[in-house]
Amino acid sequence: MSTGRIDPIVARKLLKPVAGRPSKGATIGLLSDSCGAILFAAGLAWTVSALTKGESVWPWLLLMAASGVVRGLSSALALRAGANDARRVKSTLRGRVLSTALARLPGGARTGGGWITAIIDEVEALDGHVTRFLPARFAATAAPLLVLAAAACASLFATLILLGTLIPFVIAMALAGGAAADQSRKQFDALARLSDLFADRLRALPVIIAFDAGDREAGRIGEAAAEVARRTMKVLRVAFLSSASLEFFAALSVALVAVYAGFNLLGLFPLPVPETLTLAEGMFVLALAPEFYAPLRRLAAAYHDRQAAETAITRLEPLLTPVERSAPPAQAAATQAAPAVVLENLTIRHEESDHDAIAGFDLTVGSGEAVALVGPSGSGKSSILHALIGLAPRQGTIRLDGTALDPQADLSSLAGWCGQSTLMLPGTVAENIALARPDASREEVEAIAEKVGLAPMLARRGGLHMAIDPRGSGLSGGERRRLALARALLKEAPILLLDEPTAHLDPDSEAAIIALLRETLPGHTAIIATHSPALAAICPRRIDLQARTLQGARP
Incomplete structure (x- = not known):
């Protein structure tokens, strides 16, 4: 997460391949709007001229009406095309960030709240850049040239006035953009801190309530929210000040053109100029003067969108390269035989x-062998299993059938996993069990649920269609453990990694699960972390992590 000053050059290099180029529809729409503005100025000028001469004004009025229709359709085309581009860019970017979030190893820079901010808010910050800024940037280059060319046909001196006032306008826009970038970065930082804090406290809500810390934590969240509000107001303040300065220079140019045209028409201009304007020409350049700055004002209004996008893309940059969670070697992945793990x-x-959970640990598990990891809490049993499936940062080498895995690879694709904390997804029991193998048939899910002892509970509560929430409400600790074990067995993986599979079970249920595992373990390479002597006894080998000695197990 970046908190330093953003290098605009680096940010633009990061942003360009993500945002791409503006669509032809958006740029054509904005250029057509400027063409419509020229037609409207011509219709207005010659309508006024015709009125003074007593001529028919209907052709010019029709031209003004047609130009209004052109401008309306052009604006709609530009907005629709820009919105479609933004939808495509955001969808692609959210997919990339989400893929990284799902593959990111623990210990990354962001918590759950930070990922939510990245996927929703920071990606959303690119919307204005793609929808408004990119088309406006191209139009701000080409459209004023069209207006200048049209104005030059009527008055060369008025054209020079427009060009002269352009310089301070551009300088003011650059200064305002730099200030907006700094405030935008600070706003994103404050928003990320609020999201992290809120998500973390939401997860810890039962503990907060239990210790009567609700008011204190609500105050901390309130302070973080107030900081976001302050940062947002500073962003708006910079935006309003920059808009005021830009409007000042735009109004100044219009005023100068109006003064010049008026004095020229009256023959009172104090300096000699090589042109004498007619009423139609004077009205034409006067009507065109605001349109010369319209594309530039549009760009200035969207400039904050660019700064917000540059801030967001700089923060997203570490997340745009997904973590490679490469599968084990192809020859190992292709076989269903239980591999040896070293x-x-x-x-x-x-x-x-600040200290190692496990340091310099060596273990060899033969093909089809079951090993029990025993030891007191905190000895590292769970950490070893987590490292094998990519849920803990690790150093060292993992070998599968003698082949070393890539440092970023893990055994998750070949392992059936049963952890201490059973993750529940909103849905039915069947959907939660089938998470391990989505293509499993209903009969297979029913069979595995019955095998792990969930059938009596399901018979009382509506079967596999029983709905559960993310907290697993309605399921006891033992039933959640059985569900996790059902997932591990349904996967039919050659490796079983079981972390306290009999925890929270009564003696009868534990005995049933141990009997099931005794029947299931043959044909699998298994590593089981457990405090249960009865469960450890079914494994041919036990590793005492406290003593780090190899012991023979009871038969």
Whole structure:
């Protein structure tokens, strides 16, 4: 997460391949709007001239009406095309960021709230850049040239006035853009902090309530929200000040053209000029003067969108390269035979810790062998299993059938996993079990649910269609454990990684699960972390992580 000053050159290099180029529809729409403005100015000028001469004004009035229709359709075309471009860009970018979020190893720079901010708010910040700024930037280059060319046909001196007032306009726009970029970055930082804080406190809500810390934590969230509000007001303040300065120079140019045209028509201009304007020419350049700055004002109004997009893309840049969670070697992935797993010098240190959870750990598990990891809480049993499926940062080597895996690879594609905390998704029991293998048939899901002992509970509560929420409300701790085990077995993976699979079970249920595992383990390479002596006893080998000694297990 970047908190330093943003380099605009770097930000633009990052933004260009993501945002792409403005669509032809958007640029054509804005250029057509300027052409319509020229036609409207011509219709207005010659309508006034015709009135003074007593001529028919209907042709010019029709020209003005037609130009109004052209401008309306052109604006609609530009907005629709820009919105379609923005929708495509945001959809693609959210897919890339979400892929990284799902593949990111723990210990990254962002918590859940930070990822939410990135996927929603920071990606959304590109909307204005694609919809408004990119088309406006091209139009701000080409459209004023069209207006100048049209104005030059009527008055060369008025054209020079428009060009002369352009310089301070551009300088003011650049200064305002730099200030907006700095304030935009600070606003994004404050918003990310608020999202992180809110998501973290939401997860810890039961603990906060239990310890009567609600008022204190609500105050912290309120302070973070107030900081976002302050940063937002500073962004708006810069935007309003920049708009006022730009409007001043635009109004000044119109005033100068009006003064020149008026004095020229009256023959009172104090300096000699090589032209004498007619009423139609004077009205034409006067009507065109605001249109000369219209594309530039449009660009200035969208300039904050660019600064917000540059800030967002700089913060998103670390997330645009997905973490490669490469599968194990092709020859291992292609076979369903239980592979041998070797850990060499495995070291695990979590980001929030100042010491290693596991240091220099070696383990060899033969093909089809089951090993129990035993030891007190905190000895590193769960950390080892988490490292094998990419849920903990690790150093060292993992070998699969003698082939070393890439440092970023893990065993998740070949492993059936049962963790201590059973993740629940909103949906039915069947959908939660089938998370391990979405193509499993209903009969297979029913069979595995019955195998792990969920059938009696499902018979009382509506079967596999029983709805559950993300907290698993309605399921006991033991039932959640059975559901997690059902997932692991349904996957039919050659490796089983089980973290306390009998925790929270009563003695009878534990005995049933142990009997099931005794029947299931043959033909699998299994590593089981457990505190249960009865479960450890079914494994041919036990590793005591406290003593780091290999012991023979009871039969």
